[in-house]
Amino acid sequence: MSTVTRIPVTRLTVLYDAQCALCVHLRNWLLRQRQLVPLDLVPAGSDEARRRYPRLDHARTMREITVIGDKGQIYGGPAAWVVCLWALADHRPKAHWLATPAGSPFVRVTMLAAAKYREATGAGAGAGVAPPCDDRCSVPG
Template identity: 50%
Template sequence: MITRLTVLYDAGCGLCRTARAWLASRAQLVPLEFVAAGSDEARRRYPSLDPAQTLADITVVADDGGVYTGDSAWIICLWALDGYRGLAARLAAPDLRPTARRVVAAAAALRRAGRDGQDQRTGPGLTQGYGSDCGGTCDL
């Protein structure tokens, strides 16, 4: 049984930081802890994970030893949130899996738009693509 998830995210990516803030601001059924991917802390905790891979795409480590990357990582993040388990279950269907990261990116961009007045239709992650401001290290 999973009781805690650690999200390794690219702290150098504006959209990753915004997605992290959005996830952290939601009520959580399973606590999410955030650690910068590639950091000394991440390397100490997870020496078997390739830091370059964790910077290329979100990686989530469960306290039961499970490691989730890419679409699976986004889905488990949604699954951890109160009110999002049904959506996570729907997005787990094979044809909808790639949509999970877009849902989080869009929610994060909308939150950012509300905070800084940016037009939500052209906010990061909507027209530019996930992580377009991170120097190309993100995988979408």
């Protein structure tokens, strides 16, 4: 029998697109929630993000939500959305359900809707920071 070593997460950093109105809205929403695990919200591709995580693919963080745990865990795409909810007191039970096969289609639909919104609004293309949003590539088929 093999054992799985679990590394507890005690703090998370959420890299968000500061040029995207939807991403900024979600950042502000996250900050208003009661957090079981503290969240640091840092603009993706910023000097601060590059200083904290010099070996991270920062171009990818502009296309796909990325969450980094304090022990080096990296969550991207659907897992990143779920871990953000998991960190919140009022949303942890929902996060557990979204992480199941029954809940994963809802995460996928949410990500597709966000990608469509970002595409329609040109989010991520502002100020020459990143190419137009291409979140769809990170959504599992």
